[in-house]
Amino acid sequence: MTAFASPPDWESPANDPNDETFGDVVEPTSLEDAGAYDAVLVGEPYDGAVIGRRGASEGPTAIREQLAGVKTHHFEAGPVRSVGDLGDLRTSGDVAAVQDDLEDATAVVHDLDALPVFLGGDNSLTVPNVTPLLEIGSVGAISFDAHLDCREVHDEPTSGTPYRQLHERGLDAFAVVGARQFETASAYARYVDRQGGTIVTAADVRRDPVAALERALEAVDGVDHLYVSLDVDALDATAAPGVSAPTPGGLASVDLYRGLFRVARDDRIAGVEVVECAPPLADGDRTAAAASRAVAHVLAGHTEGKR
Structure with a gap:
C-alpha cells in the first residue's frame, strides 16, 4: 500500500493570543489515532495526469501553509476543532498505477471515524478518492468545477477523465456546480445528461446561489454517501x-464558500x-489562500453538521 x-x-503565525488559528488546532496524527478526530487532512502531491499546466503537486504544502494562519x-459553526493531519501519500509511476496504489490507501482512510479531506494534487486523484466508497453503498458526487471532467480514457487516464471512470465503476449520481459556457464539448454535456447528471453553470450560481446549490443536492438525493470535489478553477480566474x-466567468x-x-x-x-x-502558476499566495479558506469552510460545515 x-x-x-x-x-x-503545525504552528500558528498569529501574534495575538486571542487569535486561535488552524495552526493552533490541527495536530499531526497516525492512522492508528486518526479516528479520534472529526476530520483528517490527507495530502496527495501528484500532478502527472494534468492536461494543461502542471504545478498542483505543490498544492498540499501551500494549502497547509495558508490554512495555518x-x-x-x-459565525454559525463557532470555532473549528478536532482536525488531524495524516501527512502526504507518496506516489510514483504512471497515472493508472498511481490511481491503483492510492485506492488501497484511501480505502484505509475511509474506514476511519473521521471525515477525510484530501489536498491535491490533480483531478485524476478523484478516482482513487471515491472508488472505495462505491464498495460500501450508493455514492453521489458534487463537483465544483469549471469543467465536466468526463472525457474518454484513451492511452491513459488524465485529469479530465475521472467522472467517466467513476461512472464506469458504478457512480450513482453526479452534479457539477460552476461549469463554464464554452469550456466543454457538446459530446460531454450529452454524456452527463445520459448519466442522469445535473449541470449547474457559474451563471446559474451568480443568479441565485441558494437555488443553484439545491439543484445540485437534488441530483444526489437518495444516495448513501456524498463526496464533494473542489477543482479550484471553479473560482473566477x-x-x-x-x-x-x-x-473567466x-x-x-x-458563493463557493457558502456552497x-x-x-x-x-x-x-x-x-x-x-x-x-498549483502555487507555481499563481501571482503570490492568492490561489493557495483561496483554497485554504475553502478547506476551512468545509471543516466548519462538518462541525456544524455533527451538532
Whole structure:
C-alpha cells in the first residue's frame, strides 16, 4: 500500500493570543489515532495526469501553509476543532498505477471515524478518492468545477477523465456546480445528461446561489454517501489564477464558500477534496489562500453538521 510521509508540524503565525488559528488546532496524527478526530487532512502531491499546466503537486504544502494562519472561528459553526493531519501519500509511476496504489490507501482512510479531506494534487486523484466508497453503498458526487471532467480514457487516464471512470465503476449520481459556457464539448454535456447528471453553470450560481446549490443536492438525493470535489478553477480566474486551466466567468469566492459550508453539513458526507491548486502558476499566495479558506469552510460545515 502507498505509504504516508510524516505529517508536518503545525504552528500558528498569529501574534495575538486571542487569535486561535488552524495552526493552533490541527495536530499531526497516525492512522492508528486518526479516528479520534472529526476530520483528517490527507495530502496527495501528484500532478502527472494534468492536461494543461502542471504545478498542483505543490498544492498540499501551500494549502497547509495558508490554512495555518486562518482563524478557526465561524459565525454559525463557532470555532473549528478536532482536525488531524495524516501527512502526504507518496506516489510514483504512471497515472493508472498511481490511481491503483492510492485506492488501497484511501480505502484505509475511509474506514476511519473521521471525515477525510484530501489536498491535491490533480483531478485524476478523484478516482482513487471515491472508488472505495462505491464498495460500501450508493455514492453521489458534487463537483465544483469549471469543467465536466468526463472525457474518454484513451492511452491513459488524465485529469479530465475521472467522472467517466467513476461512472464506469458504478457512480450513482453526479452534479457539477460552476461549469463554464464554452469550456466543454457538446459530446460531454450529452454524456452527463445520459448519466442522469445535473449541470449547474457559474451563471446559474451568480443568479441565485441558494437555488443553484439545491439543484445540485437534488441530483444526489437518495444516495448513501456524498463526496464533494473542489477543482479550484471553479473560482473566477481573478480569484484563483494558480490553477491548471484558469477561466473567466467563474464563481465568486463568497458563493463557493457558502456552497461548501452547506454540503459539508450533510450527514451523508463521506469525503472532500481540493484539487488543481498549483502555487507555481499563481501571482503570490492568492490561489493557495483561496483554497485554504475553502478547506476551512468545509471543516466548519462538518462541525456544524455533527451538532
